[in-house]
Amino acid sequence: MTHSSDLPPCCPVLTAHWPLPKALDRVVLVSSPFDPQKLADGDFQRCLIEPPASIQRSVAKRQTEFLAGRLCAREAMRLLDGRLHVPLIGDDRAPVWPQDLCGSITHSTGWAAAVVASKQHWRGLGMDVEQVMSSERASRLAGEILTADEMQRMADGPEHEVALRVTLTFSLKEALFKALYPVVLKRFYFEDAEVLEWSETGHARLRLKIDLSEEWHSGKVLEAQFSVRDGQLLSLVAIAN
Numbered sequence: 001m002t003h004s005s006d007l008p009p010c011c012p013v014l015t016a017h018w019p020l021p022k023a024l025d026r027v028v029l030v031s032s033p034f035d036p037q038k039l040a041d042g043d044f045q046r047c048l049i050e051p052p053a054s055i056q057r058s059v060a061k062r063q064t065e066f067l068a069g070r071l072c073a074r075e076a077m078r079l080l081d082g083r084l085h086v087p088l089i090g091d092d093r094a095p096v097w098p099q100d101l102c103g104s105i106t107h108s109t110g111w112a113a114a115v116v117a118s119k120q121h122w123r124g125l126g127m128d129v130e131q132v133m134s135s136e137r138a139s140r141l142a143g144e145i146l147t148a149d150e151m152q153r154m155a156d157g158p159e160h161e162v163a164l165r166v167t168l169t170f171s172l173k174e175a176l177f178k179a180l181y182p183v184v185l186k187r188f189y190f191e192d193a194e195v196l197e198w199s200e201t202g203h204a205r206l207r208l209k210i211d212l213s214e215e216w217h218s219g220k221v222l223e224a225q226f227s228v229r230d231g232q233l234l235s236l237v238a239i240a241n
Contacts, residue, residue, distance in 0.1 A: 008046060010038040011068040011112075014075045020225050021202035024238055026121045030076040031113035034068035036060040047071060052089050068112035069105040076116040077101065094181070104128075104178045108232055115236065124239040126179030128171045132231050138166035145170045147194045147209070164228070168204070169195050171235040172224050176206055179237040180222075184212040202226050206237070 007013065011034045018029055039060045044051050044067060055066045070086050073095065077083050080101075087095035087103070097103045103116035104127040115127045133141070139162060146154060146169055154165050173190055181187065188210055198204035204224040211217045226235040 006047070007071070008038070008040065008043040008067075010035050010040070010043060010064050011071055014071060016075070016079055019229065019234060020227050020236055022225050024117075024122075026080075027115060027117040027125070027238065028076045028080045029113060029115045029127075030072040030079065031111060032068045032072050033110055034064045034107075034112055035110065036064040039064045039067075043067060049074075049086050054089070065107040065112055069107050069114060072112055072114035073103065073105055073116065076103070076114045080116050080118070094178070102182065104175075106234075111232060113234070117238075119241075121241055122238060123241055124179040124183050124237075126175040126177065126237040127235070128174040128178065129232055129234045130167055130171045130174075132228065132233055133163050133167045135163045138163040141170075142166050145173070145190050147191055150194050164233075167233050168198060168226060168235070171226065171233050172198075172204055172206060172237070175224065175235045175237040176222065179239050180212070180216065183239065184216050186212050188212060196221070198226070204235075 011032050014030055014032050016030050049070050055063055074086050077085050085098060087097050090096045095105050100119055101116055102119055102122055102125050104125045105114045106127045106129045108129040108131055115125050117125060145166060150169060154162060172195055173193055176193055192210040193206050193208055196205045196207050202225050204226060206222050206224055208218055208220045222237060224235060224237045226233060
C-alpha cells in the first residue's frame with residue numbers, strides 16, 4: 001500500500017493486491033479509491049501527469065477517474081520493472097502502453113485500477129469494473145448485451161441471478177475486447193462473443209462468434225475470472241503467450 005504526500009486527497013492511496021480468484025504469474029494490479037469532490041486545482045501537475053485536452057475540458061468526475069487510473073498504471077509499471085511511465089490516450093481512446101508491455105485501466109464509482117505485464121509472458125490483458133445493475137436495468141439492457149443463446153440460458157436460470165448475469169456478461173465482453181483488440185486490431189461487439197459458463201467461484205469461459213484472424217476465429221474459447229465486492233463486479237481476461 002502506498003500512501004504518500006505525493007498523492008492528492010482525491011486519490012489518497014494506491015494498493016497493489018489481487019482481488020480476483022486466481023493469481024496470475026508476473027502480472028501486477030494496483031487500485032485506488034477516488035473522490036471527485038476532493039479534486040483540487042493543480043492535482044495533475046503535482047502528480048506529474050499531463051491531462052489531455054479532452055480531460056481538461058471534462059467534469060470533475062471524469063478528471064478524477066482519469067487521474068486515479070493513470071496513478072494506478074504508473075505505480076503498476078513501477079512495481080513490475082521499475083520504470084516510471086504514464087500511458088497516454090490513443091486515437092481509439094485506449095491507453096497507449098510501452099511496446100514491450102500490455103495492460104488495462106478501468107474505473108467505476110469511486111474506484112479505479114490498472115493491470116500490467118510484460119509481453120514476454122502475456123499477449124493481452126483486459127480488465128473491467130462495473131456497478132452490479134439493478135434488476136430493472138438488467139432486464140431493460142439484456143437484449144442489447146446478450147446473444148440469443150445467452151438470453152435462453154438466462155431465461156432457464158433463476159430469476160434472482162438476472163442482474164448479476166447481465167452485468168457479468170457486459171463486463172466480461174468489455175474485458176475481452178480490451179484484451180483482444182490490441183492483438184487483432186479489429187473492432188468487435190457484444191454479439192460477437194458469448195459467455196458459455198460461469199461459476200460462483202469467479203471463473204468463466206467465453207467463446208468468439210466471429211472470425212477476427214486465423215488464430216482468433218469463431219469458436220475460439222477463452223478463460224476469464226471475476227469477483228464481486230461492495231456492489232462492484234471486476235472481471236479480467238488474460239491472454240498468455
